[in-house]
Amino acid sequence: MKFIKFNDKKIDSFLFMELTDLTRTLAKSDQVEVEYGVQSYYNPFEKKIYLSHFWKDRTYHDMVAGLKSDVYLRAIGTTYSSMKEFANLLDNIKDFKCKSLAKQIFMLFEDIRIEEYIKQERPGTKRVFFSRQKMYRKFFATQLTLNKERSIFTDALFCAIYLKLTAKSPLEEIPEIHQSIDPLKQFIEHQLSRVFDAQTTEDIVSIVNTLMESFEEVLEKDMLNTYFFFPELAYEQVDETSLFKDLKAKPKLSEELNLDKEKSGDEEVLDEEMPTWHRETEAPAKSFLQFDLEHGAKTDLSGGALREGEDGDQALGAVQGRAQQSNRKDYRELESLETVLDLPPSGGQNSKENRYAFPIFKAPEKPSIDEISEYRHQAKTIESYQKRLKQMIQKTLEHKKILPRTDLHTGRLNNKLLRYFTERNPRLFFKKHDPSTEINAVFTLLVDCSASMFDKMAETKRGIILFHEALKSVAVPHQIVGFWEDTNDATNISQPNYFHTVVSFIDSLTKDAGPHIMQLEPKEDNRDGFALRQMTNMLMKRNESQKFLIVFSDGEPAAFDYEQNGIVDTHEAVISARKRKIEVINVFLSNSEIEESQIKTIQDMYGKYCLFVPDVDQLPDMLFPLLKKLLNKSIL
Secondary structure: OOOOEOOOOEOOHHHHHHHHHHHHHHHOOOOOEEEEEOOOEEEOOOOEEEEEHHHOOOOHHHHHHHHHHHHHHHHHHHHHOOHHHHHHHHHHOOOOOOHHHHHHHHHHHHHHHHHHHHHHHOHHHHHHHHHHHHHHHHHHHHHHHHHHHOOOHHHHHHHHHHHHHOOOOOOOOOOOOOOOOHHHHHHHHHHHHHHOOOOOHHHHHHHHHHHHHHHHHHOOOOOOOOOOOOOOOOHHHOOHHHOOOOOOOOOOOOOOOEOOOOOOOOOOOOOOOOOOOOOOOOOOOOOOOOOOOOOOOEOOOOOOOOOOOOOOOOOOOOOOOOOOOOOOOOOOOOOOHHHHHOOOOOOOOOOHHHOOEEEEEEOOOOOOHHHHHHHHHHHHHOHHHHHHHHHHHHHHHHHHHHOEEEEEOOOEEOOOOOHHHHOOOOOOEEEEOOOOOOEOEEEEEEEEOOHHHOOOHHHHHHHHHHHHHHHHHOOOOEEEEEEEEOOOOOOOOOEEEEEEEEEOOOOOOOOOOHHHHHHOOOOOEEOHHHHHHHHHHHHOOOOOOEEEEEEEEOOOOEOOOOHHHHHHHHHHHHHHHHHOOEEEEEEEEOOOOOOHHHHHHHHHHHOOOEEEEOOHHHHHHHHHHHHHHHHHHHEO
């Protein structure tokens, strides 16, 4: 298990989730992903926006402003750009000597152009772009001096161009850089003035081409540094009408066949009966007719008008009927076609990050003599806690049997009748509680079995034994599950996740279930969001009114292609479980002092429902009040 690194520094996971939500909102697509990179750009083929590391070594306020400016430029600004012109520019400069300079100047000019459109569309972004420009001006002023001192003249020219473009005064000029470049200063300033009049990406490409024709003659070397990144992609293949949408490609026909528009009268007619079947057919025929999507012929008939079928509709219609509204207007119980087609191999875990993850459930083995012996030893160490919990629950249940409920509208009449005369709506009755002899709750203990738990697993088992013995003593059903992802077998399209159920709901109250807990061992990676969703689905099948999901872990998720998005995915899984009335609590385990950044990150995923254990040896002492509170809450 690893903490996400932001160029060797831990990042603010809550900020990452905030930026992700902001990006998807502005792009109007939940399929767009966000990732940190060396430079900021948008990859239309991956549907991924990269935010620059450039903003990391700054105050929090400046860092947020810089990252948000990247989001605005890529999520909103990309729609103002032409992918066709991107491709044209790459084609124009492929033989240039200063190819990097051309690409970076283009990105700079294009960002400045679309920035104005964004500020017009969303005036609230002006403050962010002001901060962005202020930080960049300070940076490029320093870089200009350094590049001139080191005789990196092409880079110095680029820095001077940025400073001139963003100058507050028209009197600010491009400084002297090199004797071969200085004669072009007036020409460069004239071309830069055209940037502010540019309306389209095509205009920017024209300016870049004009500048580069002169630069190619006087510059000896290309740029050494990369300040703005323009990836060389196949932009001509991008559908600009769906820049952020992952539309399904229409199936291609196996043969280019076209039906005649008019009938000739010699068409072949078949009288053979062709049985069909649908979900309401009571007695399906022995044969079925199946058509594949890739076979058939093109027609001039319009399509796409889908609706729920009517009783009078033909089972196999080959004509386009007139448009009419279906009388079946309630579609809430219908499953959308898109949902059916896009169902991931994992069985639909409501998360793009888990589309290739799938569960493998593992049953416990018969406990060995050593495991039984070790379990009995550990159970004795927490026996005092277990007895105290049992006594507390029994006293609470007994008290609740005789505790009356007062101030009711119905029931037995009490002896305080004065309120009948003094109050408009008096409550004069009371009732005794019905006898309560059980706790209406169910627990799932989800244990992180990643490799980083190797130095905490022994004490974690001791805390889990406390839960198991206490819950068993008051007849509360529960299950204990260890989870991990198989690193060696994980690939881009297959990520096996193991769930080792050492104690099941069925066996949780039996005498011999406990020793199986000793079989929990540290394994490999952990995909927390996927595991939480699996346990949530299992808890939803239970009938108890109180459902608790307690997660024992020692850090952030870390699995195949899951590190950055794992925090967001886990947070979404927690929110989803709580919406289904499952209380999710995280028990964070550590063998050293817990850093403030770790606390904040865990709280970003689980909210305020976290228990931090700085010394795992103290786990039973810290779990006792938690268990006491949860059991007390669950009494009917």
